[in-house]
Amino acid sequence: MRVQAFIDGFNLYHAIDNLTKNDTSKKYYKWVNLHSLMEAFIKPSQDTLDNVFYFSAHATWRSSSLIKHRTYVNALKAYNVDVILGHFKKKNMKCNSCNAKWETHEEKESDVNLCIHLLQNAHLDNFDKALIVTSDSDMVPVIEMIKQTFPHKEIVVLTPPNRYQISHEIRSTVTTIKIKERHIQNNILPTTINHNGSTITKPTSW
Template structure:
């Protein structure tokens, strides 16, 4: 039997905040993480959705983030998809990030780019996109943490994979 064609869709904000909340650290080796998720199947592409920091509001963070974005570009089959940050009442809100991810889930399913989508998020806003992908005959796996409240997302996906602490330790970028 031929290996399944897989596309991984990573909601950076959701993954980052869940890892930080549950493990106190969110420095993940994304290449190792995606390889673990895909296994022996064929990775078509891994998309990483994020919003760049605003340089004038956080020059050091912006500089570090740009270095990270450059490093992501060196990972084979990885693609960075950017939205933007918008300041509202002193708080930064991501704009376009989830919409871009949802559109890609659906358009890639319609274009028959993948057999299986792996969604790394706990955001129920992706439910309609996942249902549309399934209408095109695609399987969808959700990846989240066990304590994450992802009921609606997990209910529509064909399968859910929970990132355990043991898994996280394997993907952790060691300082030094």
């Protein structure tokens, strides 16, 4: 079967971040090889992983995070991961109790990009099976649409670590498999990667 994977980058990142908060020795989990991670969920004798799509956005106002994320994105590209980036939009907030005002940032486009690419690749018949990494119930409508329109295609949701319980709405819709901590541990990128004449090095804080 031809397999494509569609990864909600922020959903996976925050799940991994929660794993590492109380144990800094696990920070390297954020340097996960998404291509080999997806290969862990296919059957090599039956399946071929044709594409891995990673959907995220750069937090441009956070210089340290931005540098690390760009480094990670370049590392993923070196391992044949297709990176599709959205963006953050400034959002003004106000406290109704004290009238305090502040500015925050809201991530835009990643979820929409994931849905668009999933639907487009289903329509173009580019996969027989889709692996979707998320625990976001907002994905349910597009999953149901694909199941109805392309009943011969298989959809499998891989829930990030410790997100299985909160994904109950997705679990009632489609086959769901847990990404466990050991899957992350077993699929880490090399500390140093040579790609297209340049060297990519894992951030020291990871």
